[in-house]
Amino acid sequence: MTTRPELGDWGSLDELTQLQDGHLEAALTAAARSPFYRARHGASPPRDRDALHRTALTTKQDLRDAYPFGLLAVPRSELATYHESSGTSGEATASYYTEEDWLDLTERYARKHVGIGPDDTFMVRTPYALMITGHLAHAAARSRGATVVPADNRSLATPFARVVRILRDLDVTLTWSLPADTLLWAAAARAAGYLPDRDFPALRALFVGGEPLSRARRARIGELWAADVVEEYGATETGSLAGECPLGRLHLWADRAIFEVHDPSTGVTGTHGRGQLVVTPLFRQAMPLLRYNIEDEVEVSHEPCPCGWHLPTVRVLGRSALTGGTRLTQLDVEDLVFGLPAEFGVMFWRARAAGDRIEIEIEVAERHRRPAAAALTASVRRVLGVDAAVVPTPPGGLVPLPLLTAPADVMKPRGFFAAGEDWDKALQYH
Numbered sequence: 001m002t003t004r005p006e007l008g009d010w011g012s013l014d015e016l017t018q019l020q021d022g023h024l025e026a027a028l029t030a031a032a033r034s035p036f037y038r039a040r041h042g043a044s045p046p047r048d049r050d051a052l053h054r055t056a057l058t059t060k061q062d063l064r065d066a067y068p069f070g071l072l073a074v075p076r077s078e079l080a081t082y083h084e085s086s087g088t089s090g091e092a093t094a095s096y097y098t099e100e101d102w103l104d105l106t107e108r109y110a111r112k113h114v115g116i117g118p119d120d121t122f123m124v125r126t127p128y129a130l131m132i133t134g135h136l137a138h139a140a141a142r143s144r145g146a147t148v149v150p151a152d153n154r155s156l157a158t159p160f161a162r163v164v165r166i167l168r169d170l171d172v173t174l175t176w177s178l179p180a181d182t183l184l185w186a187a188a189a190r191a192a193g194y195l196p197d198r199d200f201p202a203l204r205a206l207f208v209g210g211e212p213l214s215r216a217r218r219a220r221i222g223e224l225w226a227a228d229v230v231e232e233y234g235a236t237e238t239g240s241l242a243g244e245c246p247l248g249r250l251h252l253w254a255d256r257a258i259f260e261v262h263d264p265s266t267g268v269t270g271t272h273g274r275g276q277l278v279v280t281p282l283f284r285q286a287m288p289l290l291r292y293n294i295e296d297e298v299e300v301s302h303e304p305c306p307c308g309w310h311l312p313t314v315r316v317l318g319r320s321a322l323t324g325g326t327r328l329t330q331l332d333v334e335d336l337v338f339g340l341p342a343e344f345g346v347m348f349w350r351a352r353a354a355g356d357r358i359e360i361e362i363e364v365a366e367r368h369r370r371p372a373a374a375a376l377t378a379s380v381r382r383v384l385g386v387d388a389a390v391v392p393t394p395p396g397g398l399v400p401l402p403l404l405t406a407p408a409d410v411m412k413p414r415g416f417f418a419a420g421e422d423w424d425k426a427l428q429y430h
C-alpha cells in the first residue's frame, strides 16, 4: 500500500519539492504502462523531473483521442469507476479510477479546514451522472462518517423548492455545490417564506466549486446564509486540485501532484505566475497523467501564507474576453457586481463584451434600479477602465420565479393504469 502525504508532513516549499521527487519515479513508471504514453515516449520514457519537463504537455485533445481506454495503465478488472467530463466539443473525455485511486481522491477532497464528521448532514448538490464531482464529495463525506444526502443538481427529482425543504427539515450542516447554486437556494428559500440567514441555523459551511469565485461574491454568499463558504477546485480527470486554508486562500495540493503554469502565447511553462494550469498527479494507478494541461486560466503564487501549510496558492480566473483592448475576466466583473451594496439585493447577472464596452444585465428591484445601475457603471469604469452599459431587469428577469418554486417532476416509466388515470403518461420520462 502506498503512503500518501498529509498536511503537516513537510515544513517548507523545498521539503515539498523533495517529497514530490520521492513519489515521482513511481508516477512515471505507472505512466509508462499506458498505451498512450508508451506510444508517445517509446523506449525512452522520462525517469526524473528534468526529463519530465522536456516532454510535451498532455492536452484535452489527447484525452479525447485516447477515448475510451488509451490511458489505461492497469487491467480493466482493477477499475472501480468510469467517468466522463462535460466537454462542449461533443467528444467524450474519459477518466477512470481504481479503489486505491479513490483513497487519494477522497483524502484530497476531505481536507476541509472546517472539518467533516459523523454529526454532519452533508447535501451533495453536484452532478452524479458521468462526472466525478458528486461521487467525490459523497465518498469523502462517507469516509468521515457524515450522513450524505445525494441531491444532485441536474436531476428533475430535486428542484430548488425541494432543496430548500431538505436543507431545513434535515438540519443540513454542510453542502457541496456551484457557488451560483447557493444564490438560487437563497432566492428559493425567500420564495418559500424563509430568511436564509435565520431559518437554517444548522447550516455551518457551504463547500463550493466548479466555477471561479470572487472575494465579493464569496462574502455575499456567506452573509446571505450566515455560514462559512469554503472553496474547492478540481476537475473530473484529476479530482480535487486545491482547497482552502483557514485564512481563506486556495492552496494547490502540491504534495499529491506537481503543478506548472503554461503561457500559451509564449509556449513557456514555469512553476508560478499567470497562465494555464498543468498538473502531474503523483498517485494515479488507473489513468496516470503527465503534464496534463487543464486549460483553466489561473495565477499561481509561491508567496508564503501564514496558515503554515507550505503549499502554493492559486487563483482561478475563469473566462476572459477582450473589451476595447482590455482583457476582462469573469472574476473582474463579478467582483464589481457583488461589490454593490447588499441592500440592492443583486444576486443574478450576466455580461458580454460588446465592441469597446461591456454590457451587463442585473436583476434588481424597482426601487434600487437607478442607484444600482449608476454604481455599477461607475465602478466598471473606475476599476476596469472600460465603459459599461448596465441594464437593470426586474426580479424574475434572469431567474424566473416558477424555477424557484416548481415541484419535483419525475415519474417512473409505467405500463399499467387504473381507471381514471391518464395513460398517456405510459412509459414516458419527462
Ligand SMILES: [Zn+2]
Pocket: 245, 246, 247, 248, 249, 251, 305, 306, 307, 308, 309
Ligand atoms: Zn494558507
